[in-house]
Amino acid sequence: MDSATLTYDTLRFGEFEDFPETSEPVWILGKQSNALTGKAEILSDITSRLWFTYRKNFQPIGGTGPTSDTGWGCMLRCGQMILAEALIRKHLGRDWRWESGKRQRDEYTSILNAFIDKKDSYYSIHQIAQMGVGEGKSIGQWYGPNTVAQVLKKLSVFDTWSRLAVHVAMDNTVIIEEIKRLCMPWLDFDRGARAESQEMNGYAEGACALPQEEAAVWKPLVLLVPLRLGLSDINKAYIGTLKQCFMMPQSLGVIGGRPNSAHYFIGFVGEELIYLDPHTTQPSVEPCESGRIQDESYHCQHPPCRMHICELDPSIAVGFFCQTEDDFDDWCMHIRKLSGCREGLPMFELVDSQPSHLTNNEVLNLTPDFSESDRLERFFDSEDEEFEILSL
Template sequence: TDEPAWILGKCYHLKTEKLELLSDVKSRLWFTYRKKFSPIGGTGPSSDSGWGCMLRCGQMILAQALICRRLGRDWRWEKGKWQPEDYHRILQCFLDRKDSCYSIHQMAQMGVGEGKSVGEWYGPNTVAQVLKKLTLFDEWNTLAVYISMDNTVVVEDIRECVESKKSRPENPPDLSFNTTGPPHHDEWKPLLLIIPLRMGINHINPVYINTLKECFKMPQSLGVLGGKPNNAYYFIGFIGDELIYLDPHSTQAAVDTEEDGSVDDHSYHCQRVPHRMKITQLDPSVALGFFCYTEKDFESWCSLVQKVGMKDSLVWSDLNLVSSFLNETLLGICRVHVCSLFAV
């Protein structure tokens, strides 16, 4: 095909850049069903096969945020090649054991607070809420997580989120990774922005398709959580009218760290041609993910939202933003800026 493929903000032409595209996809962390891990909660399931697919997709979108934060978007993985310590540390955050901060154990048990029993299927919004809660205990990455409500991003709420000086919450879960001391609070915390949306009733409304594609073109894109009823996928891009995704529906044996602290990581990377599906087959309930490492990244994202609204039949409306909106001397007063997304 002559149409370009877009993967998380990167454009590839298949005739000349197919290997580069496949390398990019292969470098994403791929989390699937696992079996033979320690029972969740001590007496619960020792496999998430059949129920954990959205949790695994949540792990994938968060892992991509951590990769962007620690290694950069252009980092690439190759089997058997040396990787930096931060890569192994990210991977260890997701191992299937209770003391890994983003393990299936932590996510399933944190989901109980969202009204989900261990072993119950999750939707995109619920897994987003679970991720937000768990990041509060991650003192290494100190992400700010903002989940939009009612299709609306309130910029001043994001400002409060990224500049929060609050201490870590009380009663942390059973984790052993918090050994680095108190977090260092910069002026801007790296931002994980998650936007749950419903783009139709029973099927995706075709009027949303172009705007959804534009989201994958943004350099801040972390992809999309979604899929089909009771089948979750992690969508990382598109080509033509097909979405490109990583599929968590393979059951592999749980992996633990080696004696030297490393991880046998080959099963955490999808080394095959990625799956594709027609956009029109997408369930309308999704969650969009974006990562803004700096304030400038977020301002750029807001500008892109405006441009999409101007050129598309969909209007991303009511974005009242100045280029240096965090600069109080320019604003004079603290204002609330609202970005209403996917408004027809």
Template structure:
């Protein structure tokens, strides 16, 4: 088993490195009059390049890591070659948590003093079996979605994993809603939040991460969806998009003209060794080179859109923007927004803490997450 993992990781890493060579020429930002949109913020490259780069470098950047404790005790100790979509999932969730605790306007400063909340967020994603959104937790939770540890994930599977893990995260208290069949159902979101939207008091609202898995074409993205995709990045609630190319995942954070801007997880770094509650050396968690870009037409049609609504007002604003920019202006809609749960669908099941079977590389073991995960401290989890 270990030899299989080693061979597979080396082969995929070599393949990915060859592909990335061809994207290097798009790394420098263009000298253009076109606006650059980054997660709901608009920039002029000619007058606001430094502010734009500060924004991009403030996003938490999760990449392949090596030499962490083996997943499941006997599994891989590196996610090189298979964990890129999981890392992108970490990035889209981390963006929601930054907005939740620090605000969209927060900026990271190298060597600067960071807020306590920032350190707690970072601890949630460390490559440790006791971090709530670590590669360990995500890989093992993915077993319940039919994915073996070390298998490549798609956007929808990662969205389902994040939804399940968020149930055990008491500190962030984040509701994660994953849409079905290209349809966002307001009634189901209200159940996900644990109360009905039409009787909500502001104090009852839970911060909400909306994840919308889509397939925008068969083999390539259908050009009819491109403008709608751009409109998503303009929304203040935007948390980015999970996607990429076949078996090559990127975290998309914006666009300029006909190019998407993304953070690339395909760099292998050493795992950061930090004790729970201690300050993390965070230099390797921020991409300090210019953001990479790719043609929108090169995007694989399978994606997952992300939006964060901190308040009920945020959600109402998002619904209005979707109506105006996605639904009313498009003959072929990218997704639907409806009030009531469709009668022909199976009943919506409110997410609860599940009992799942997790399988390590050396065998299988039952894991009752309701008993073993204790997240009251924000980044404290029982050993797996």
């Protein structure tokens, strides 16, 4: 097997014993740990996250395209990681842990198979790259956080096993009514019209009624919020609020990075962000006939990477997962508390229904991936040259 190409970022922090000896809490995706007494648990938690990196020698994308994503696929891999975390939450739970050499549950194998570098995997680099063409990205071109969020939303429709409701909140606004309609679409169904239709067609009473158990089901929500937290550097007024997002039990982390480099941020300690780095080129992996996968390379087993929060590029997407309606209501309560906090600026607005100023389709499609001049104008010319902070 070819050796992996490791980056400086991947290796620069040495052994896990170099993790800061601090009494400050370590937050990983909504869970708090102690660096002095819980290093083993912190490492186990981080290692259990699915780690997607550059790969080489996979099937050509589109049949004749690239066989490696080295140099251009870092944000796509970060998108895979944040969505994989949502699938783990849904099918395995937040407390699930991966162990090297241990046979895993069938659900884990199904999740990993959804991301394998093959054209028929739901969330493969092939599917993301080809779906990105519809978002104006040619195959092999780098993405911004908003673009990858939009692509993941489109791909999730084909994942009938997970039945996720993926919502990308635009214009820095999360609209509760939109999300509840997405996660419980039957609430908008005209039951009177349904009953009348059944009677006209001679159906027995209740024969086609929505099953009671289905009516109570909430489609698990993946909420992605693309944001711009400054122009060229992150506005320090947002730092406290950003940290709070990692502390919420619904946290899926953040995709973003620094100039020339995209990362998947999963937590923080003090003023340092903890992240998984996709900039490691590894050979592609083929599943066995049984569907099992040699999965060692999909779990980062070296010390976690860290960087000062002020180094973060202001173009990011924050992710949250709400398994139930109660989870979503609890998340709304957390966000409203943050909005009233004086220690930092709110990163986005939470509203009950669509504000009147968001009725224009152009505004609804506002993206943090556009040029500096576009970002300064509420309405923009969609033909202006597009700009990505996280270029390669």
